[in-house]
Structure formats: structure tokens, C-alpha cells
Amino acid sequence: MNKVVKNVEEALNGIQDNMTLMIGGFGLCGIPENSIAQLVKIGARNLTCISNNAGVDDFGLGLLLQTKQIKKMISSYVGENEEFERQMLSGELEVDLIPQGSLAERCRAGGAGIPAFYTPAGYGTEVALGKEVKVFNGKPHILEMALTADFAIVKAWKGDTEGNLIYKSTARNFNPMMAMAGKITIAEVEELVPAGELDPNFIHTPGIFVQRIFKGSTFEKRIEQRTVRKRN
Amino acid sequence: MALDKVGIAKRIAQELRSGWYVNLGIGIPTLVANYIPEGIEVEFQSENGILGMGPFPFEGEEDADLINAGKQTVTLRKGAAIFDSATSFAMIRGKHVQLTVLGAMEVAQNGDIANWKIPGKMVKGMGGAMDLVASAENIIVAMMHTNNKGESKILKKCTLPLTGVGCVTRVVTDLAVLAIKDNKFHLIERAPGVTVEEIKKATEGDLVVPDFVPEMKL
Numbered sequence: 269m270n271k272v273v274k275n276v277e278e279a280l281n282g283i284q285d286n287m288t289l290m291i292g293g294f295g296l297c298g299i300p301e302n303s304i305a306q307l308v309k310i311g312a313r314n315l316t317c318i319s320n321n322a323g324v325d326d327f328g329l330g331l332l333l334q335t336k337q338i339k340k341m342i343s344s345y346v347g348e349n350e351e352f353e354r355q356m357l358s359g360e361l362e363v364d365l366i367p368q369g370s371l372a373e374r375c376r377a378g379g380a381g382i383p384a385f386y387t388p389a390g391y392g393t394e395v396a397l398g399k400e401v402k403v404f405n406g407k408p409h410i411l412e413m414a415l416t417a418d419f420a421i422v423k424a425w426k427g428d429t430e431g432n433l434i435y436k437s438t439a440r441n442f443n444p445m446m447a448m449a450g451k452i453t454i455a456e457v458e459e460l461v462p463a464g465e466l467d468p469n470f471i472h473t474p475g476i477f478v479q480r481i482f483k484g485s486t487f488e489k490r491i492e493q494r495t496v497r498k499r500n
Numbered sequence: 501m502a503l504d505k506v507g508i509a510k511r512i513a514q515e516l517r518s519g520w521y522v523n524l525g526i527g528i529p530t531l532v533a534n535y536i537p538e539g540i541e542v543e544f545q546s547e548n549g550i551l552g553m554g555p556f557p558f559e560g561e562e563d564a565d566l567i568n569a570g571k572q573t574v575t576l577r578k579g580a581a582i583f584d585s586a587t588s589f590a591m592i593r594g595k596h597v598q599l600t601v602l603g604a605m606e607v608a609q610n611g612d613i614a615n616w617k618i619p620g621k622m623v624k625g626m627g628g629a630m631d632l633v634a635s636a637e638n639i640i641v642a643m644m645h646t647n648n649k650g651e652s653k654i655l656k657k658c659t660l661p662l663t664g665v666g667c668v669t670r671v672v673t674d675l676a677v678l679a680i681k682d683n684k685f686h687l688i689e690r691a692p693g694v695t696v697e698e699i700k701k702a703t704e705g706d707l708v709v710p711d712f713v714p715e716m717k718l
Contacts, residue, residue, distance in 0.1 A: 294548045294585070295571040297564065320585070347624035357622065365623065368547065369589025369631030376586040387593065388634040392612075392665030395630060425565075437565040437582055438549045444584040472584075489564035495572040496559045 271431035271481045272460065276306040279454045279482045283312050283419055286339075290375065290420040290446040291319040295348075295492045296328050298439030300423040300456040302484035304331055314339040318415055320371060320442050322346045327490050336360070342415070344368035348492070367395060370412050372445055377414035379448020379477065384413045420450025423484075424473070427457035428464075431478030432471045440472065447477045455481045501693045502674040503716075508642050510535045510718050511689075512601055512672050515640060516542050523547060523592065523632060525602030526570040528642040532601055543577075545597050547588050547628040552580030569628065589628070593635045600636035602629060604643045604668075606658045609705040611668045611680050613641060614660035626663060633664030645673035645702045652704035654678065654685060675699050677716065684708050689716045 273279045280303060283289070289307075293299030304323075307315075308331050315338050322341055323330035332338050333351045340362040346352055355361035366374070367389040377385055386409035390396050400411040422443040425436035433455055435443055447453050455473075460483040503511065509531035516522065516536060523545045524530050533544060533555075544553040546568040553568060554575035562573040576582075591597055604615040613633055616626040633639055646652055654671065671678040676699045677689040686708045690699055692715050700707060 294569075295567065297548075297567050297571070343625060345625035345627040353622045363623075365625045367626055367630035368585065368628035369593055372585035372589050387631075389593070389631040391634060393630060393662045395626075437563065437576075438546075438567055439565040440582060440584050441548050442585045445586050491562060491564045491567075491573060492571040493567070493573065494562055495556045495574070496562060497556045499558050 269475070270429050271475065271478055272429050273480045273482050275482060276302045276456070276484070279303065279456070279480045280306050280310060282452070283307065283310055285312050286314045287312065287418040288316040288318065290417040290450055291317055291329060292422040292441065292443035292446045293319060293321070293328065294438065294441035295321050296323065296490050298423050298435065298441050298443055299323070299328050300421045301487060303421045303454060303456050304328065307332055307337070308335055311335070311337065313337050316340040316342065318342040318375070318417060320344050320368065322349050322352045324348050324492065325351055333361070340364065342366060342371070344371050372442060374412055374415040375442065375445035375449045378416040379445060382414055384411050386410065387412055416449050416451065418451055420446040420453040422447045422453065422455050424455055424457045426459045426461060426466060427455055427481050428461050428466050429481070430463045431455060431475030431481050432466055433457070433473035433478065434466060434470060435472050444473050447473045452479045453477055454479070456484045457481060458484065458487055501691070503691045504674070506531060507691070507718060508672055508674060511677065511716050512640055512642055513537060515670070516540050516599070518542070520598040521545050521551065521591070521596065522599045522601065523597050525600070525629070527603045529601040529603060530570065545588070545591060546574070547592065547632070549583050549585060549588050550574070550576065550580060552577040554580070589631050592628070592631055595635055595637060597636065599638045599640065600632045601640045601642055602632065604641045604653070606653050606655055606660050607641050607643065607668055607671050608655045608658045609680060609685050610683050611666040612658045613663050613668050614658040615663045617661045619661065629663050633667045636667070639668050639670070641668050641671045643671065643673055645675040645699070652702055654703045654705050656705045675702055687713050689714050691716055692718070
């Protein structure tokens, strides 16, 4: 089944105000840069964004914060972003902070048809407020609900026309689970190849989870914390 | 003399055992990787999806697609593996990671830890800390014994919002190594030149002090 769309405009067609979006990436690593730029152009507002982080002021989801398109962020860590802080403290932006593993599993569960699951993470903390507690093997767990989205937007290294995806290094992160949990999943890839060119044994996200795929035109791949060691 | 951050990291490195998979948090814990004792073989897990994390890359070899959980550019060791975030936390939640080292703002004698939120200040989020402390069998906390006003961070009860309950087993500070057992802190070692009296004074929680308290060997 051919999932290829012409360009980012066609890929993001249908994204509207008030929708819930999942956006892959960890920090600025493995984020769908081309799609985020297009979201700014579309101008859809009151968005709920599920993403591990919120980008930095001038890159990643930070761009959508500058344009005030995001109503609510669901994330595990949102530092490194002054505009985010300003909007959060002024009450313009709603923020739901979730332990990282619970966030990953909630996306996976959403895509896997599991409505909720118990986890020990967050028990006894404010994350557990209002959540059902159940003891298994003598240890208390809290009930966490699955997450799904109107659109999931992921970034992969290589993809084929069938929508099969391969990620590179730690740019994989949240992308595979989010790809599973979107009603419509859009994959932005660095290389788009004909079906048959990717080894089926090394596919990370099978094409069934992807509805639209396109080759991104530019990838800046900004590094958030450049750390190096000196050569002797 | 009280230890500096490197001293704390060196002391924690002595707790590593061959064959362990270890998750190091941001800050002092990251430094532990630089002081692995000779003959000890461990693998570092980074919760954004690496087993077998290596040192920082040489200048010019940074790869934007290869970072650690602190978003720093890193490298992979031979035999490393990459995986997604759900698999990563399956390793953590499923107790496949033997040791977690992380920082804290407060630790209490019942094993509670607070390290993610100060009311009234910008909240950045807990990241993976709550998942890590809820499931790790061994948690070592790396921290300063007191805050910059000299107030103890080793407490009867945490005052800040909690990250996890009853989970910390060991604390290494600039002054001492403490174990947590039976709702008390137990003094295991003291930093070179630091007296038991100094440690008692800096500890608000109940502290059990044996007759002889050895000095750390760094």
C-alpha cells in the first residue's frame, strides 16, 4: 500500500484547531522538524501536544509556543525554554507532567489497544493524585490511562513507500510508540526508498502504523548540549 | 575535609560491581562513569535508549542523533544497543537495571526522596526519575549533606514534593556514606578529615553511629 504524499503540506492536511497531536523526539533529537515548521504555517490553535519535551525557545515545539498555538502540553520534562516558563507561570499554558516511562508506556498502550495499566512509578507522589491504587506482590501501583492522538507526527531516518520505518541511533526514542498511537500517523523521513529496499528484518515501525510518509526537505538537526572530549 | 563533586563520584564508583547495568542521572552521577575501579566491568544505560553508552565524542565527531538523557552528545561502546523509550523503561521498571544513581534535594530516613519540584519555582518535570526510583533495587543518592544556607538535606521527613517513597538505600554526600535501614540513617563512612560530630550536626534525621566509623578511601 503506497503511503507516500507529495510534501509536508499534503502530509499535514486536516490538522485543525483543538486537536491532540503526538510529536516524537527527545529534546531536539529525532523531532519532525519539517512538520513542526508546517504546523506554524497552518496556524492551528488550541492544540494539545503530547511530547516528551517542549523544545527550546527557537526550535522544536518552542516554535509553536512562540505563536501561542499550544493550549496544553503533556510531557515529562520541559526545562530549557523561557517562553514555556512564562506561559506556564501566567496560566496561559496548561501542563501535565508525567513520569517518562509512564508517558512512553501510555503511548504504547494507546497504540496497542490496552486502555490502562498499573505502574509503581509516581506512587506516593502528586502524580498519583486522583488515580486508582492497587497492590500487586505487596507493592502499590497506580492506574495510568492510555494516550492516543488525532495525529501522531514522527521522524525516521529511512522509510519506504509502504510506510515501514527505520530510526537512527537515539533519534528513535518516543517515535515508535507515538507512531502506533496516532489515528493518523505522519512519518517524516530523511531518505524515502521504494518498497523492497529496506531489509524487512530491520524494520523498527511496520508500515501498518503509518498512514502518510514524505521526505523532509531540510534537517537542521540542532544539538542541544554539544559535549566533546579533546584529542590527545 | 568535605568532598567535592568529583570526590562524591569517586566514592560512588566504588559501589559498582561487575556485571551490573547502571543508570546514572544528570549532574554528579554522570561523573561516576569517569572513575570505574580497575577490573570492574559495567554497562551504562541511558533512559532515552542506550545500553553501552560511551564517553563524549572527539571534537568534530558529534552526532545530533546520538545523545544521552541529559541531551549531551555521546558515543557508543562496542556491543552497544539502541532501543525506544518504552523498551528502555521496561528495562527499568522490570528491574533489569541493577543500580540507579541520582541526585536529590532532600532524602528522608524512611527512604523517601525529593528531587523534582520546589513549590513556587518553575517546575521542569520529573523526567525519568519517578520511574527509576519506583523500581530500582539499588538506589544511591549523590548529594550535598546541607544546602547553601547550611541546613540539613538529610531529614526525618521530606518537606518538598516527593519523587518516590521508601526507595533510597544509600546516600553518598560530601561528608559521609549513609545507609537507610529501619527508618534511620546509619553512618557507614566519613569523608577524609570530617569528624563524626560534624556529620551529626549536619544531619537532621535520626543517625545511628557505630563505635568506629572508618574514613573513606579514595
